[in-house]
Amino acid sequence: MEYCIETYNLTKSYGDIVVTDALSLCIEKGTFHGFLGPNGAGKSTTIKMLTGIVAPTSGSARILGCDIKHTNASTKKRIGVVPEELCLFENLTGPEYLTFIGRMYSLPRKLARDRAHELLYWMDIHDTNGTLILEYSHGMRKKLALCAAIIHDPELLFLDEPFEGIDAVASRTIREVLEKLLARGATIFLTSHILEVVERLCSHVSIIDKGKLLWQGGLTEFAGGKRLDEAFLQVVSKTNESPRRLSWLSSKGSDCNMEQN
Numbered sequence: 187m188e189y190c191i192e193t194y195n196l197t198k199s200y201g202d203i204v205v206t207d208a209l210s211l212c213i214e215k216g217t218f219h220g221f222l223g224p225n226g227a228g229k230s231t232t233i234k235m236l237t238g239i240v241a242p243t244s245g246s247a248r249i250l251g252c253d254i255k256h257t258n259a260s261t262k263k264r265i266g267v268v269p270e271e272l273c274l275f276e277n278l279t280g281p282e283y284l285t286f287i288g289r290m291y292s293l294p295r296k297l298a299r300d301r302a303h304e305l306l307y308w309m310d311i312h313d314t315n316g317t318l319i320l321e322y323s324h325g326m327r328k329k330l331a332l333c334a335a336i337i338h339d340p341e342l343l344f345l346d347e348p349f350e351g352i353d354a355v356a357s358r359t360i361r362e363v364l365e366k367l368l369a370r371g372a373t374i375f376l377t378s379h380i381l382e383v384v385e386r387l388c389s390h391v392s393i394i395d396k397g398k399l400l401w402q403g404g405l406t407e408f409a410g411g412k413r414l415d416e417a418f419l420q421v422v423s424k425t426n427e428s429p430r431r432l433s434w435l436s437s438k439g440s441d442c443n444m445e446q447n
């Protein structure tokens with residue numbers, strides 16, 4: 187079996203806080219993998235380690251067969267990333283930015299320009315009349331970041347919450363293009379809190395909570411006939427059993443009568 191991502195006891199700590207705790211993951215080539223977990227579980231940190239943004243504290247990982255400690259430009263050219271915090275060049279227009287990114291990935295100038303225009307049309311952000319990225323809406327920025335992540339036809343795509351803030355039409359367009367990339371043999375590693383999208387797209391899932399891997403395998407086996415959100419809640423609620431109650435919303439008459447005070 188060929189793996190695109192392998193992690194062995196991958197651990198990241200900030201001081202005494204262990205953010206990812208000895209994660210061992212294997213992601214098969216050509217699969218659409220949903221990396222799921224509650225807020226603060228360690229998903230973005232894992233993606234940051236795999237893409238070279240932060241260094242692990244201990245453990246190791248390989249992407250596309252290359253140790254992340256030695257990832258060089260030629261490996262980086264084979265991956266695409268939509269990070270959690272977008273880092274765009276705000277003083278460029280959309281076409282300028284995408285053409286620049288295409289050139290950074292060594293696409294010939296004309297190809298970079300042509301793909302940039304196609305992508306902007308495809309994502310419906312072409313009609314911006316020279317608007318600089320700093321004036322883009324949140325959703326427009328997210329769409330542009332996705333275009334930048336795929337302009338070079340990557341073999342491995344990391345997507346950290348790509349559907350957050352995206353409208354329904356664009357969401358469908360994105361799903362279609364991701365399915366096309368998958369059909370071409372790409373591997374996609376996605377984090378998303380929108381479990382309906384995960385259910386529709388992913389063949390495999392892994393669940394992480396408080397930095398620990400709770401489950402990894404096929405989505406169908408994980409869900410076991412239930413809806414994905416039900417299966418997910420069942421797994422993560424086992425590790426979050428603190429009482430959840432707001433006293434002032436629990437009883438009909440409020441404990442504190444505001445008019446009397």
Ligand SMILES: Nc1ncnc2c1ncn2[C@@H]1O[C@H](COP(=O)(O)OP(=O)(O)OP(=O)(O)O)[C@@H](O)[C@H]1O
Pocket residue numbers: 200203205223224225226227228229230231232270
């Ligand atoms: N630079 C940092 N310094 C200290 N703690 C950090 C740092 N980055 C992340 N953390 C902590 O690590 C934990 C995991 O953060 P991370 O961003 O990986 O979570 P996540 O699973 O992506 O959450 P979300 O679903 O909210 O995006 C959090 O408790 C966070 O506060």
Ligand SMILES: [Mg+2]
Pocket residue numbers: 229230231270346
């Ligand atoms: Mg995150």
